[in-house]
Amino acid sequence: MLVSSGLLMAPLARAQAKPSAAPLAAGPSRPASTGQVVQVRGASPYEITKRAVAEIGGMGKIVSRGDVVMVKPNIGWNRTEEQAACTNPEVLRAVIELTFAAGAKKVIVMDNTCHKAEDCYQRSGIEAMARKAGAEVRFSDENRLAVHDFRGEALGKWPVFRDHLEVDKFINVPILKHHGSSGLTMAMKNLYGILGGNRGKLHRDMGENIADAANGFRSHLVVIDAWRVLMRNGPVGGRLSDVELRQTVFASTNIMHADVAAATLFGRDAREVEFLQAAFARKMGEIDIARVPLKALAI
Amino acid sequence: MDSKRGKRLQRLRIFSQVLFIWIFFYLLVKSGGAEIAHLPQTGLFFYLDPLFLWVNLLSGRFLHAFLLALIPLFLTLVLGRFFCGWVCPLGGLHQFFSWLGWRRSRKKASVAHGPLRLKYLLLIVLLIASLFASQLLGWLDPFSLLTRSVATVVLPGGNFLLQHALQSGGQDAGWAGKAVRPLYEFSRRSLLTVRQRTFLQPAAIGLLFFGLLLLNLRRRRFFCNSLCPLGAFYGFLARFSLLRLAVNEKCRKCNACADHCTYNGSPYQDYLKSECVLCGNCLVDCPAAAIDFRIQLPGAGKRPALDLGRRRLLGAAGCGLVVAALPQVAVSRQAKAHPFIRPPGAVAEKEFLKKCVRCGACMQACPTNAVQPAVFQAGLEGLWTPLLLPASGYCEYECNRCTQVCPTHALASLTLEEKKQFKIGTAVVNRSTCYTYADGYNCAVCEEHCPVPEKAIRLRAVEVQGFRGRLKKVDQVYVVPDLCIGCGICESVCPRTDAPAIRVGAEEEQRENPYG
Numbered sequence: 001m002l003v004s005s006g007l008l009m010a011p012l013a014r015a016q017a018k019p020s021a022a023p024l025a026a027g028p029s030r031p032a033s034t035g036q037v038v039q040v041r042g043a044s045p046y047e048i049t050k051r052a053v054a055e056i057g058g059m060g061k062i063v064s065r066g067d068v069v070m071v072k073p074n075i076g077w078n079r080t081e082e083q084a085a086c087t088n089p090e091v092l093r094a095v096i097e098l099t100f101a102a103g104a105k106k107v108i109v110m111d112n113t114c115h116k117a118e119d120c121y122q123r124s125g126i127e128a129m130a131r132k133a134g135a136e137v138r139f140s141d142e143n144r145l146a147v148h149d150f151r152g153e154a155l156g157k158w159p160v161f162r163d164h165l166e167v168d169k170f171i172n173v174p175i176l177k178h179h180g181s182s183g184l185t186m187a188m189k190n191l192y193g194i195l196g197g198n199r200g201k202l203h204r205d206m207g208e209n210i211a212d213a214a215n216g217f218r219s220h221l222v223v224i225d226a227w228r229v230l231m232r233n234g235p236v237g238g239r240l241s242d243v244e245l246r247q248t249v250f251a252s253t254n255i256m257h258a259d260v261a262a263a264t265l266f267g268r269d270a271r272e273v274e275f276l277q278a279a280f281a282r283k284m285g286e287i288d289i290a291r292v293p294l295k296a297l298a299i
Numbered sequence: 300m301d302s303k304r305g306k307r308l309q310r311l312r313i314f315s316q317v318l319f320i321w322i323f324f325y326l327l328v329k330s331g332g333a334e335i336a337h338l339p340q341t342g343l344f345f346y347l348d349p350l351f352l353w354v355n356l357l358s359g360r361f362l363h364a365f366l367l368a369l370i371p372l373f374l375t376l377v378l379g380r381f382f383c384g385w386v387c388p389l390g391g392l393h394q395f396f397s398w399l400g401w402r403r404s405r406k407k408a409s410v411a412h413g414p415l416r417l418k419y420l421l422l423i424v425l426l427i428a429s430l431f432a433s434q435l436l437g438w439l440d441p442f443s444l445l446t447r448s449v450a451t452v453v454l455p456g457g458n459f460l461l462q463h464a465l466q467s468g469g470q471d472a473g474w475a476g477k478a479v480r481p482l483y484e485f486s487r488r489s490l491l492t493v494r495q496r497t498f499l500q501p502a503a504i505g506l507l508f509f510g511l512l513l514l515n516l517r518r519r520r521f522f523c524n525s526l527c528p529l530g531a532f533y534g535f536l537a538r539f540s541l542l543r544l545a546v547n548e549k550c551r552k553c554n555a556c557a558d559h560c561t562y563n564g565s566p567y568q569d570y571l572k573s574e575c576v577l578c579g580n581c582l583v584d585c586p587a588a589a590i591d592f593r594i595q596l597p598g599a600g601k602r603p604a605l606d607l608g609r610r611r612l613l614g615a616a617g618c619g620l621v622v623a624a625l626p627q628v629a630v631s632r633q634a635k636a637h638p639f640i641r642p643p644g645a646v647a648e649k650e651f652l653k654k655c656v657r658c659g660a661c662m663q664a665c666p667t668n669a670v671q672p673a674v675f676q677a678g679l680e681g682l683w684t685p686l687l688l689p690a691s692g693y694c695e696y697e698c699n700r701c702t703q704v705c706p707t708h709a710l711a712s713l714t715l716e717e718k719k720q721f722k723i724g725t726a727v728v729n730r731s732t733c734y735t736y737a738d739g740y741n742c743a744v745c746e747e748h749c750p751v752p753e754k755a756i757r758l759r760a761v762e763v764q765g766f767r768g769r770l771k772k773v774d775q776v777y778v779v780p781d782l783c784i785g786c787g788i789c790e791s792v793c794p795r796t797d798a799p800a801i802r803v804g805a806e807e808e809q810r811e812n813p814y815g
Binding site for chain 2: 079
């Protein structure tokens with residue numbers, strides 16, 4: 001009996017020791033003092049991304065030398081770059097390069113896809129581009145889940161792919177697009193991609209869940225790709241006539257501000273978007289675009 | 300032939316078997332996960348199969364690729380059963396296991412005609428039945444059997460074992476774990492599937508496959524000698540072939556040639572031309588170099604072959620009629636509704652059951668693991684025909700692989716654009732369980748995933764009276780039947796854990812199709 005309980009307890013003890021060693025702050029992320037958003041429009045997705053990150057103070061302020069960094073794009077769908085359902089590979093390349101330039105030891109790129117993972121990684125062009133830029137591309141491994149406490153009203157403990165908990169910094173690189181039930185999808189919704197389990201359940205009262213996900217897991221930097229924007233029939237899309245070329249990128253260290261600013265590109269007032277209302281209620285930032293420190297420039 | 304030359308022939312035969320096994324596995328493994336533009340021709344072995352040429356002749360719209368089957372057919376009339384001994388990949392596997400059994404106990408098998416005869420009677424049953432629209436050859440045909448077993452049991456099982464071994468090995472905190480972890484990461488990227496593939500009834504398919512392999516330990520090439528309908532067909536032709544074995548006057552009557560005769564016979568005592576697969580084992584075993592090949596022209600002398608017996612043949616034909624009739628009097632033959640959907644391109648059900656050879660190539664090719672071997676959903680006759688099962692996966696919008704690998708065009712070959720239009724069924728929302736109706740919550744996961752660009756699943760904003768009589772706004776889900784193609788992704792992602800609140804059924808399926 002003693003032997004068997006000892007055998008059982010040993011791995012448990014190890015498992016319990018691990019999450020606490022995770023360097024990520026698990027608590028609610030308070031808005032940065034300014035929470036500035038930079039919106040850059042230009043002729044190349046790569047260049048505007050670099051500029052946007054430079055304008056908010058540069059990657060050096062976010063990534064420290066020797067960090068292991070997760071760069072989390074949206075690779076949810078078996079769609080091409082032109083169909084604009086997944087993050088633009090050029091935007092991703094810029095972020096990965098900047099991360100390495102700031103001294104990151106390792107950059108990991110992964111997502112929990114909706115379509116078959118291998119297809120999404122390949123067809124979106126993200127796997128090839130991330131590899132080329134020197135990042136390690138991983139699949140979300142159902143055998144590597146750990147329970148993370150988001151400490152929210154709607155979303156509490158939920159299985160998260162351990163890779164996201166084990167890194168030093170998390171950079172959120174979503175694509176802006178239309179979404180049937182939440183209206184829009186941007187950075188906050190992109191955090192569903194770190195979740196395992198029956199994620200569909202979190203589409204009940206989705207606004208509250210999205211806000212809790214973004215509040216309970218810190219994105220150190222947010223870069224929203226709005227180079228091509230899927231304006232209708234999102235989030236999967238498929239029809240090129242639903243895609244508009246908007247040539248824009250948003251960057252911020254405040255996830256809510258980034259989403260509030262990006263919503264304007266859709267002509268949407270954040271106050272009408274359910275998950276942004278929920279984020280506002282959680283004091284994650286300003287919901288009135290007039291009060292968000294936004295700097296827009298064109299290059 | 301002296302034993303040295305015999306040995307050379309035997310080696311050549313083994314090389315040929317290994318080569319064809321390799322080709323078979325290479326094509327099949329590669330067809331899972333290959334890009335559509337680079338799908339390998341997994342149909343190759345099926346087109347070399349005269350039985351499927353027959354199936355194709357009976358089931359309308361002739362496929363010229365099956366003319367390839369005439370090559371082994373004519374070669375058999377010259378050489379005898381070379382195909383079974385030198386080419387057939389399943390035969391090769393059975394040969395290997397027989398060899399293991401022979402090494403275990405070098406017991407001479409007793410020559411018995413009963414087990415050899417069985418396959419001919421089975422073939423007659425199946426051929427007679429096939430004349431009456433009950434096409435069951437695929438259950439036992441070697442290529443169907445091998446493809447199906449490898450696709451639904453061997454590869455997924457291997458994937459599981461490797462994944463499990465590497466993953467638990469990689470958790471070790473010591474040096475072993477450090478060594479295994481990179482191997483695990485590498486395998487996940489290259490070898491393993493990200494999601495474990497799962498299939499219906501792996502136990503049944505696996506027990507049959509591995510059981511047949513194990514039976515080789517009791518009788519050499521049990522399946523080939525006793526069950527294989529293709530072997531029986533070639534055996535029938537081989538009676539008339541030109542090449543035969545002959546024992547000459549140097550024979551010392553030691554019966555060493557029976558040591559590991561592939562058909563468990565004895566070339567000296569009981570040579571059966573219809574059973575000999577030209578394996579060359581007896582040439583090696585004969586200490587007197589008394590066995591050789593000889594040409595026997597038609598009409599010259601007696602042709603040593605198995606006596607099937609007229610009564611047995613008649614009996615088998617009678618059984619064939621019974622097997623033909625039984626499925627035709629099942630209710631499912633008349634019912635207009637049926638509780639399953641087929642993969643895209645599936646021709647009308649009656650024709651489908653005739654054309655499909657139950658090989659499972661479509662199951663291997665399906666990237667989302669949606670195509671599954673039927674148990675009894677499509678009647679006993681439909682056992683192992685492909686179903687599209689949203690509980691397991693969905694029909695990927697940007698994919699037409701199954702329609703490309705189907706060797707018999709039971710799934711008609713569709714271009715990607717044709718496939719996107721092909722309606723395999725229609726989704727229906729169950730308002731008693733869908734969150735947006737039953738509970739008054741927003742959900743719309745199905746709407747999100749619907750791949751039809753103009754969305755076959757839509758949201759309708761309504762006000763409902765919630766708990767305590769308060770009015771609340773809900774986006775209720777509804778299906779536009781004319782747009783829905785029945786891909787089933789909605790059903791596969793519905794978050795309900797009792798039963799999906801949106802299901803795809805065969806309503807409006809496009810089975811009487813113009814593509815044929």
